[in-house]
Amino acid sequence: MSGGPTVRRQCQFVPETALSEDECKEAISLMKHSADEDIVKNKMKLTFDYRRNMILDPSSWDSDLSSVFLLLHLIPPSAQGRRKPGKVSASQAEKHLVVFKKSGTSIQEHLDAITTSSQPYLLAVGARKNAVHQFFIVLDKNAIPCRSTSCLGAFDELFKAHFVFGTSYNPMxxxxxxFIQTTVYNIDVGKVKESPRVAEVRVRLLH
Incomplete structure (x- = not known):
């Protein structure tokens, strides 16, 4: 027999409205930055199943990287312009930020499979997503080992790699x-063009 908080149980709460994965992530982000108790309670009910499954799912990312993804959902991608119309979801954008490969997978095969030039992203290698033991920054079909083995440390190196190599951000x-550039690192504040959403979130967090 087994028991305890990690055992899957039949959920007795059924939300009135079923939210998509993106809507759940946006709702969770809103909860983190809202001071309205009623809004927080409502979003907690709507995202109950999603949050519970995310905690119990062994294939999910660890909490540090999940917090980066939550920021991505809080500040979602903009439309890609006239040539590529349509809104890109935050879940789609995640795939341009971090790619996971199981331990033992050939890094070179991953690099050889790249057919188009792209902005730098993280390649996470480990037994599972929440047990990554090494990160690489992939740029121009090269895998540069990160010094840090932590998710946030590797993400910090990824962000700074844009400045080291003088490459632009991925549009998504x-x-x-x-937001990270102006709010966390205080780089070119007032000089770089910000979307209204970026400016709004920065003001809400700093005041």
Whole structure:
């Protein structure tokens, strides 16, 4: 027999409205930055199943990297312009930020499979997503080992790699990176173009 808080149980609470994965992530982000108790309670009910499954799911990312993804959902990608119309979801953008490979997988095969030039991203290698033991920054079909083995440390190196190599942000991640650039690192504040959403979130967090 087994018991305890990690055992899966039949959920007795059924929310009135079923939210998509993206809507759940956006609701969780809103909870983190809202002072309205009623809004927080409502969002907690709507995202109950999603949050519970995310905690119990062994294939999910660890809490540090999940917090980065939550920021991406709080500051979602903008439309890709006239040539590529349509809104890109935050879940789609995640795939341009971190790619996971199981331990033992050939890194070179991953690099050889790259057919188009892209902005730098993290390649996470480990037994599972919440047990990554090594990170690489992939840029121009090269895998540069990160010094840090922690998710946040590797993400910090990824962000700084844009400045070291003078490369632009991935369009799908530009809003999030701009927020980090101006709010966390205080770089070119007032000089870089910010989306209204980036400016709004920065003001809400700093005041």
């Amino acid at each position: 991640l530009r809003n999030m990176y701009t």
